[in-house]
Amino acid sequence: EDQVTQSPEALRLQEGESSSLNCSYTVSGLRGLFWYRQDPGKGPEFLFTLYSAGEEKEKERLKATLTKKESFLHITAPKPEDSATYLCAVQADQTGANNLFFGTGTRLTVIP
């Protein structure tokens, strides 16, 4: 059974304190792994797509990496505006086009 597990469930960081969020997955054939940011009461905002182990993507203070079992979202010197819930989702080979299976997210709070 396909599974996506994110940890930690919640993370509080001081401004400037770098850290990483984890997304572990088990799927029968990974087509893609996606990271989204979701602010309270809003829809998810696309951040990155990773397709193969060893791949890395960067955007401002965020860097996503992928292995065969997990993905990390590294946050370097976070700012209060980075506070949000970060969602990981996987797209498996056997599912329909574009179907995504989401983890429960990591709720990040960056304290000034």
Next chain:
Amino acid sequence: GAVVSQHPSRVICKSGTSVKIECRSLDFQATTMFWYRQFPKQSLMLMATSNEGSKATYEQGVEKDKFLINHASLTLSTLTVTSAHPEDSSFYICSAGGTSGKQETQYFGPGTRLLVL
């Protein structure tokens, strides 16, 4: 990224009434749209996949007669919650399948918060 809108953003209705939620892709044609439901502090749960011009594909446990989906054009999909009950109160989010560069992804709408009294 692509822009997806939803209307209304919030709706309050009485138990037993029906509510229609619209999802529009504003700057691209989406052959596939998705409807999700999100309960407080939980992740997004896919309800159904909507393909333009054909019947929607519902996930296990989602009643197709209760959650009616219409995808009549490449830019519009609607979700109608029929005979809504308090347990249907949730955050409903649509997304449209698209491409970011060479990569397939989903672009999400801002969500519709439904409260059934």
